[in-house]
Amino acid sequence: MRLKGKLAVITAGASGMGKAAALLFAREGAAVAIVDINGAAAIQVANEIGAAGGTAYAIHADLSNAQECRGSINEAARSLGGIDIFWAHAGIPGTDVVEDVDLAEYELSMAVNVRSCYLTVGEAVKHIRKRGGGSVILAASIAGLVGSLLSPLYSAGKFAVVGLGKSLSLRYGPEQIRINVICPGLTATPMLREFMGRGSSDEQAVETQKKFMTMIPLARLAQPEDIAKTALFLASDDSAYITGVAIPVDGGFTAK
Template sequence: MLLHSKVALITGAATGIGRASALLFAREGARIAIADINRPDAERTVEDIEKEGGQAFFVECDLRRTARIADAVDETVRRHGCLDVFFHNAGVAGPGLLEHTTEAQYDQVMDIHLKAGFFGAKYALPHLRRAGGGSILFTASGLGLRPSRQSPAYSASKAGLLMLARALAVEHARDGIRVNAICPGPIDSTPLWQGVLARNPDIVADSYAEMNRQVRPIKRLGIPEEMARAALFLVAPENSYITGVALPVDGGGAMS
């Protein structure tokens, strides 16, 4: 198993990409901590992991409060004795067009994506170093690689995560800590994608979804399990020569 005896803390693992990643990492031998604000779905993810013979627990965590991120890291180490993988996956659709974006909406998307990633990495770092190395992974976005017309705040927050990953990769390679990012395209049947479709009142959801399918060389949207496999690839110790990577998993959308 690729993550045998490893401990992974995943934010936003109640649903979507985070849930799929938690299930897959557990199947590969990792013990999972799920940091999320969505208790019912997070507990369902824990139950599903345990039904398959894995180990997981839920720690309620409002990622807009940095003290709660520190608590989640500490609780993970208290329960499992170490930390090998910090995967900051949690995200929100973000506000829409510039004219529709309030200061509160801007703060929310920056806090959950970039600030939580920054401080999550900060709090995870000593434990990863103590474990002899490990992985930090961020869920960024194809819209961190190229601009979004529909949500400039979202693009800015995800682009910030990519530069954070690169900066940390350079600084902490000497500690045996690899830092990477996955850059998903639109992922069907996730709460975030539903939020994207709903965020701009002047965009017709069906036509926007169809446009996203057609602009990709692979004429479809992604699914969470595909993102989970990319995440596993980047955090697996077998791939120890990979750091500072922003990996598009978007059906070719970054090229279109």
């Protein structure tokens, strides 16, 4: 077991890659707190972990809300008895409008994709420090490494997350808190449909996805488990000397 006795918090852990990581971390011996706006789905994941003999807590929070960002991490730490591992994984595609963008839509995208990351990590490190160090993972995207044709504002937010991760690794390295970033490529989760065209028909979205598939050297979508396994590596001592990196898990999309 690679995370035996560890205490892990995953935001947006009720679906997709976050859920896959919650299940995997628990199988590897961690107690897990799942923070998500979808409270019912978070409870289901926690129940699944419990039924398999693990320990998990579901915490309902809307991470577009600053107070809930802070409150949910502290609640998670109280439930678990501390934090060793924190994966700030919440993100939304958000608006793709540039001209005459609705300011509320702009703010929502930045609140979930950037501010929630900043605030939740700011709380999590206080708890990780008390345990003598640990691992923080941030969820960016290939859109945080190269420009995105479909999602300029999302890309701006994810570039910010990559910069945040590198900067925080400098600040917290001396306290043995490692901070790394995962940059997933196109991943088969419910969110993918929205990336493939907000407001477009399903047929158009399929065509767009086909175009993107030609840009992936490994010629397949990522599965949530591909990303969860990378998170496990970064969470565990297998990556003990790695901090401040942004790892693409993208089938080679950004290699060109």
